[in-house]
Amino acid sequence: MKIKVALGQFNIQFAQPAANRARVRELVATAAAGNADVVVLPEMWNTGYALDALPQLADEDGRTTLALLQELARQYHIGIVGGSVAVKTGDHFVNRTLVVDPLGNLLGQYDKVHLFGLMAEDRYLVAGDQENYFRLAGVPSASFICYDLRFPEWIRTVARHGADVLYFPAEWPAVRIPQWKLLLQVRAVENQCFVVAVNRVGDDPDNHFNGHSLAIDPLGRVLVDAGEHDGVTFAELDLAQLATVRGPIPVFADRRPELYR
Numbered sequence: 520m521k522i523k524v525a526l527g528q529f530n531i532q533f534a535q536p537a538a539n540r541a542r543v544r545e546l547v548a549t550a551a552a553g554n555a556d557v558v559v560l561p562e563m564w565n566t567g568y569a570l571d572a573l574p575q576l577a578d579e580d581g582r583t584t585l586a587l588l589q590e591l592a593r594q595y596h597i598g599i600v601g602g603s604v605a606v607k608t609g610d611h612f613v614n615r616t617l618v619v620d621p622l623g624n625l626l627g628q629y630d631k632v633h634l635f636g637l638m639a640e641d642r643y644l645v646a647g648d649q650e651n652y653f654r655l656a657g658v659p660s661a662s663f664i665c666y667d668l669r670f671p672e673w674i675r676t677v678a679r680h681g682a683d684v685l686y687f688p689a690e691w692p693a694v695r696i697p698q699w700k701l702l703l704q705v706r707a708v709e710n711q712c713f714v715v716a717v718n719r720v721g722d723d724p725d726n727h728f729n730g731h732s733l734a735i736d737p738l739g740r741v742l743v744d745a746g747e748h749d750g751v752t753f754a755e756l757d758l759a760q761l762a763t764v765r766g767p768i769p770v771f772a773d774r775r776p777e778l779y780r
């Protein structure tokens with residue numbers, strides 16, 4: 520079985536949720552026109568890192584985002600890994616992913632588990648503590664957010680349920696893109712999974728972002744690198760490859776969890 524994924528890398532407009540929603544409409548339409556099964560968006564795409572403005576701009580319980588993603592999923596019959604958005608829930612804010620299937624059903628929701636102090640997330644956001652494991656386009660999958668990538672123990676905790684594709688929405692600054700690529704390739708190899716990671720391009724007041732959204736196969740080979748393209752890049756994932764990689768080297772079966780503390 521093969522699935523086609525669309526990497527929706529774009530220049531998030533700082534503190535302009537309406538403009539970003541309009542751009543997401545265009546990206547999903549483009550992904551669908553290219554016959555993608557799944558489209559993936561970057562991290563914090565509604566507001567960017569306008570953390571001071573969260574009281575005015577964060578999406579109340581994610582309602583506006585969910586309604587948009589559901590509408591687009593149904594209209595275009597496409598699965599959406601909705602990047603992440605700034606959400607107000609109760610009296611606090613979270614960095615939240617919403618995943619919907621082509622019928623508009625909410626398959627999963629994930630609040631970023633590891634908050635990134637260098638971008639002040641720990642001062643504005645509350646961390647999540649739940650896994651996001653779901654079946655999208657017929658494929659067992661899991662999603663994480665950006666800095667979570669640096670925590671292999673967390674990725675493995677979720678991946679061991681049997682995920683075949685790991686999704687990573689991100690806003691990963693250009694200055695650390697060499698580490699981004701390396702870490703994503705390693706996560707693919709060590710978990711014997713496909714990795715689909717979507718970053719942004721453009722600038723915010725503190726950082727420059729140069730994209731390089733990636734689709735990577737379970738051997739760590741880059742299938743697609745979006746470079747600095749502002750728009751959709753497509754990748755095809757051949758799931759049959761998983762058996763050929765996992766068969767001779769069954770790392771999940773060979774684990775010694777009793778030794779891991």
Ligand SMILES: O=C(O)CCC(=O)C(=O)O
Pocket residue numbers: 635638664665666667669690691692695
């Ligand atoms: O870990 C990094 O270098 C980047 C992380 C990041 O930008 C984020 O989590 O938003």
